[in-house]
Amino acid sequence: MDPNTNKPxxxxxxxLGWVDHETRAITPPIHVSTTYLRxxxxxxxxxxxxxxxxxxxxxxxxxxxxxxxxxxxxALFASGMAAATAVFQALAxxxxxxxxxxxxxxxxxWLMNFATHWGxxxxxxxxxxxxxxxxxxxPGKTRLxxxxxxxxxxxxxxxxxxxxxxxxxxxxRLAVDSTVATPVFTRPLTLGADLVMHAATKYLNGHSDLxxxxxxxxEDDDFWRHIRGVRAYVGGTLGSFESWLLLRGLRTLxxxxxxASSAAQRIAEHFAPHALVREVLYPGLxxxxxxxxxxxxxxxxxxxxxxxxxxxxEAAAIATAANVQLWKRATSLGGTESLIEHRASVEGAGTxxxxxxxxxxxxxxxxxxxxxxxEQALAGALR
Ligand SMILES: Cc1ncc(COP(=O)(O)O)c(C=O)c1O
Numbered sequence: 001m002d003p004n005t006n007k008p009x010x011x012x013x014x015x016l017g018w019v020d021h022e023t024r025a026i027t028p029p030i031h032v033s034t035t036y037l038r039x040x041x042x043x044x045x046x047x048x049x050x051x052x053x054x055x056x057x058x059x060x061x062x063x064x065x066x067x068x069x070x071x072x073x074x075a076l077f078a079s080g081m082a083a084a085t086a087v088f089q090a091l092a093x094x095x096x097x098x099x100x101x102x103x104x105x106x107x108x109x110w111l112m113n114f115a116t117h118w119g120x121x122x123x124x125x126x127x128x129x130x131x132x133x134x135x136x137x138x139p140g141k142t143r144l145x146x147x148x149x150x151x152x153x154x155x156x157x158x159x160x161x162x163x164x165x166x167x168x169x170x171x172x173r174l175a176v177d178s179t180v181a182t183p184v185f186t187r188p189l190t191l192g193a194d195l196v197m198h199a200a201t202k203y204l205n206g207h208s209d210l211x212x213x214x215x216x217x218x219e220d221d222d223f224w225r226h227i228r229g230v231r232a233y234v235g236g237t238l239g240s241f242e243s244w245l246l247l248r249g250l251r252t253l254x255x256x257x258x259x260a261s262s263a264a265q266r267i268a269e270h271f272a273p274h275a276l277v278r279e280v281l282y283p284g285l286x287x288x289x290x291x292x293x294x295x296x297x298x299x300x301x302x303x304x305x306x307x308x309x310x311x312x313x314e315a316a317a318i319a320t321a322a323n324v325q326l327w328k329r330a331t332s333l334g335g336t337e338s339l340i341e342h343r344a345s346v347e348g349a350g351t352x353x354x355x356x357x358x359x360x361x362x363x364x365x366x367x368x369x370x371x372x373x374x375e376q377a378l379a380g381a382l383r
Pocket of ligand 1: 080081082104179180198199200201211
């Protein structure tokens with residue numbers, strides 16, 4: 001029986017049913033060798049020569065993630081940024097790319113300050129409006145459209161299927177940063193995207209204890225080989241131990257992400273009508289931007305990231321974060337522990353985050369405890 005035909009929960013929990021044929025171990029070993037033996041006739045029949053290009057420690061995690069995303073292949077990278085930038089580095093100088101105005105700020109900064117230096121023409125647009133996407137696409141010139149959905153830090157939603165149709169007509173590839181949606185809720189390749197990217201640092205690993213990135217391709221084509229070449233030459237390669245930890249984290253992906261997402265929904269619904277809260281940004285709320293699209297392209301939940309805009313402006317938001325006892329005041333997302341941060345302080349000038357916005361990454365603690373802690377933090381700040 002092909003393990004890829006099992007339900008995704010089964011694929012993740014059993015890491016595609018891996019068993020070592022020699023030892024009968026059900027957990028893969030950690031391969032640490034950086035180099036591989038050449039055959040006497042000067043060939044490398046093992047398919048491996050040097051660990052900057054590839055490593056057997058990647059095999060199982062890449063196979064599991066490719067299967068969950070229903071892609072042809074996956075490639076692990078040393079971080080989410082290493083994975084994302086490899087896609088842009090596989091383009092040629094002069095290529096036109098579209099990216100969202102609202103997106104993960106480090107990648108936006110890299111696009112505007114580094115990618116442009118080596119000749120990419122980067123245009124930031126409102127990716128949530130297909131009419132704007134259509135008019136920004138330059139057929140024959142636009143090579144890549146980058147989408148993040150839900151997008152940091154406003155959790156705006158882009159319609160992947162509609163964007164894919166526009167990209168196809170213009171001859172552009174569509175890549176989706178699906179870090180927040182995770183394969184639990186969205187599979188962008190099945191909606192017409194060409195590439196999916198995850199900061200595996202977040203939900204795929206899920207324990208705030210490693211940096212990793214992953215790309216998944218719909219097709220094993222020349223562009224994919226180019227991306228793998230970028231990994232091998234530039235060296236944004238994941239370590240063996242991190243690959244092993246990532247595979248361990250993946251086994252509980254569905255349990256963790258579903259629990260965190262249903263807690264986020266409860267927290268969003270609790271604070272949306274709250275007297276001390278100006279607005280809750282969460283795609284699972286009926287009144288939120290893109291809710292109808294999210295209902296279509298996110299199956300079973302809306303993710304575990306939300307933002308709250310506090311009454312009383314920036315000072316009240318920072319004071320609320322200062323008052324929490326249980327939530328951890330820290331950046332990042334996707335771990336078992338809930339995190340809170342004043343996002344405008346992190347992103348600095350040019351941020352789309354309003355000054356009164358607190359970004360919340362909901363973990364898997366008791367939801368009542370999380371709500372009670374936020375209640376007391378808000379009450380203390382706005383007394
Ligand atoms: C949506 C998103 N994409 C990409 C990244 C970059 O990932 P990494 O920090 O692993 O480089 C992050 C990190 O916060 C992120 O939130």
